[in-house]
Amino acid sequence: MAKHIAVIGDAETVKGFSAVGLDIYPCDDTEQAARLLRNIADGDNYAIIYLTEEVYNSVEKERLRYAERLTPALIPLPGVRGSLQTGRKRLSSFVEKAVGSDIIFND
Amino acid sequence: MAVMNVNPTRMQLSKLKRQLTTAVRGHKMLKDKRDELMRQFLDLVRETRDLREKVETELVSCNAHFVNASAVMSKEALDASLLSPKQQINVEVGSKNVMSVEIPQFETDTRTTDKGDIFPYGFAFTSFELDDAVMNLDALLPDLIKLAQYEKSCELMSAEIEKTRRRVNSLEHVMIPRYQETIKYISMKLEENDRSSRTRLMKVKDMLLDKAHGYSERA
Numbered sequence: 001m002a003k004h005i006a007v008i009g010d011a012e013t014v015k016g017f018s019a020v021g022l023d024i025y026p027c028d029d030t031e032q033a034a035r036l037l038r039n040i041a042d043g044d045n046y047a048i049i050y051l052t053e054e055v056y057n058s059v060e061k062e063r064l065r066y067a068e069r070l071t072p073a074l075i076p077l078p079g080v081r082g083s084l085q086t087g088r089k090r091l092s093s094f095v096e097k098a099v100g101s102d103i104i105f106n107d
Numbered sequence: 108m109a110v111m112n113v114n115p116t117r118m119q120l121s122k123l124k125r126q127l128t129t130a131v132r133g134h135k136m137l138k139d140k141r142d143e144l145m146r147q148f149l150d151l152v153r154e155t156r157d158l159r160e161k162v163e164t165e166l167v168s169c170n171a172h173f174v175n176a177s178a179v180m181s182k183e184a185l186d187a188s189l190l191s192p193k194q195q196i197n198v199e200v201g202s203k204n205v206m207s208v209e210i211p212q213f214e215t216d217t218r219t220t221d222k223g224d225i226f227p228y229g230f231a232f233t234s235f236e237l238d239d240a241v242m243n244l245d246a247l248l249p250d251l252i253k254l255a256q257y258e259k260s261c262e263l264m265s266a267e268i269e270k271t272r273r274r275v276n277s278l279e280h281v282m283i284p285r286y287q288e289t290i291k292y293i294s295m296k297l298e299e300n301d302r303s304s305r306t307r308l309m310k311v312k313d314m315l316l317d318k319a320h321g322y323s324e325r326a
Contacts, residue, residue: 002197004195005198016173016189018189019227019244020245047200047211047213070202070211070259070263073211073255073262077166079170091159098268099145099149105156
């Protein structure tokens with residue numbers, strides 16, 4: 001079954017993504033973001049859900065529910081306000097989990 | 108290391124020996140699995156790190172284009188031009204099995220294949236900055252999707268590596284030593300029983316001989 005790609009984040013950042021064919025869910029309020037994420041992730045219509053870093057950091061509890069599943073993949077992206085290095089930290093946490101200590105990002 | 112609570116019998120001994128061979132074989136296999144997963148994981152993480160760096164810098168420049176566009180155009184005009192998207196992306200989700208970890212494979216399919224036909228607005232009243240922004244974002248999309256696939260794979264693999272590592276450690280440091288100790292305990296116990304019954308028999312034999320021939324009286 002074909003699935004789609006969603007973007008959740010502040011209106012400024014997500015606006016552009018609609019033009020290239022992604023479904024956008026503007027959301028400026030972090031509490032609302034958690035509910036929104038649950039709704040669209042449980043619908044199982046999306047293979048990938050991009051989140052702006054602000055949103056990504058605010059929905060930690062919801063994220064864990066989808067961590068073990070193949071889809072949706074929840075991926076943080078930097079917003080218009082610049083990068084918070086969330087993606088890098090996330091990768092480094094994976095390395096730490098697998099290896100025991102971060103041997104890739106410790107430069 | 109604690110000895111298991113079992114009866115010291117031959118039956119138990121052979122059962123434990125069988126379990127020990129299974130545990131040792133399992134340990135070896137899990138260790139191989141862990142090492143191979145780790146190798147692939149580290150390669151993937153390195154690749155993902157580079158890809159993320161690239162995507163983030165590109166994305167920042169895309170955002171800059173959008174900010175420029177919104178500076179040139181009114182907010183309403185900008186929103187209106189992006190209101191009804193032409194393009195739609197469909198993702199086919201496949202999966203690949205890497206050392207018993209299912210990792211996703213995303214195949215994308217777009218509604219319009221023509222790169223020039225993705226703009227959901229007329230060019231007359233919009234800024235060229237907006238065109239740049241949309242074009243750049245569209246060019247970035249394959250990388251974005253690849254990034255999602257890689258990062259999800261990293262996430263799933265790291266969880267599996269952690270699990271496998273725990274199993275390997277528990278086999279190596281708990282299960283196998285415990286089996287070995289118990290096997291040792293049982294075989295010692297059996298030998299001890301053996302010796303004690305042998306001495307008893309010798310003693311009984313002595314007593315019988317003594318009774319039949321009366322050695323002690325003759326001496």
